[in-house]
Amino acid sequence: MAADRSIACRAFAKINLDLRVLGVRQDGYHELRTTFQSIALADDLTFIASPGQFRILCDDPACPADARNLVWRAADLVWKAGRRRGAPHGVVVTIAKRIPMQAGLGGGSSDGAAAIRALASIWRVRLSRARRQRLAAAMGADVPYFLEGGTALGRDRGDRLSRLVDRPRAWVVLTVPRFGVSTREAFSWWDQQVGQVGRARHDFSNDLQPVVARRHPIVGTLVADLERSGAFQASLSGSGSAVFGLFARRSQAEGAARALRRRAPRRFVLVTRTLTRRECAALAAK
Secondary structure, three states: OOOOOEEEEEEEEEEEEEEEEEEEOOOOOEEEEEEEEEEEEEEEEEEEEEEEEOEEEEOOOOOOOOOOOHHHHHHHHHHHHOOOOOOOEEEEEEEEOOOOOOOOOOHHHHHHHHHHHHHHHHOOOOOOHHHHHHHHHHHOOOOHHHHOOOEEEEEEOOOEEEEOOOOOOOEEEEEEOOOOOOHHHHHHHHHHHHHHHOOOOOOOOEOOHHHHHHHOOHHHHHHHHHHHOOOOEEEEOOOOOOEEEEEOOHHHHHHHHHHHHHHOOOOEEEEEEEOOHHHHHHHOEO
16 A cells, blocks of 8 residues: 655756767667756656556646556556556656657656656555666656756666766756657658758757758757847757757846747747756755
């Protein structure tokens, strides 16, 4: 039985400071080299011990509340790791969704990593750090990163991680167009480009940016807008569709955000900041 308690936590988003697609592996996945960076945008999750079947409740109707959600997948893996029979039960999870979906910000993966920690605690399943990492890797290539956060290098599929010295704090302007880009779709566009014209030149910090921008020109426009506003780096994050700009000062970031909102008042535009690994750990508990 689950302990009679609840756990509330935050699952932080990430941006990719760079992303190189090095080729296609024999297993069909792409060989990557990317630098992950946590930001202070987060989903809020609450895990409540409760009789009955395992359930997920989310305030965003577009967010799946079944086995398509990585929180559900985490529940299944932790339950089995505890050598329990049948389907997971005894917990209701509520998700206050703040991280846009299909935006290259890792919201679903971060939720899944948070669920591994919280459910192991509620169900009293002892997991070593190595075991947590293996469960996370079984859920998706970037899920292991969210167990720690901060600044980290991802290799292979992005799941072979090396801690990096945390980058100095930067202010982040994050903007998300009114469309999503699936990871599968973005990589298929990259494959098509390689087949047609060869590998992209490394003129961008993200190799997926030109192929996504070719289908969605607003991506290039937003990057240029952020650079004109003083961003020392601006790029697509992951497979998109989110675009970020990094600023040394908060006042600069807020000015750039105001300019973006004036051009498209209903577009998602947010000013946030980067987080160190230690900050992720300290701020994860609500």
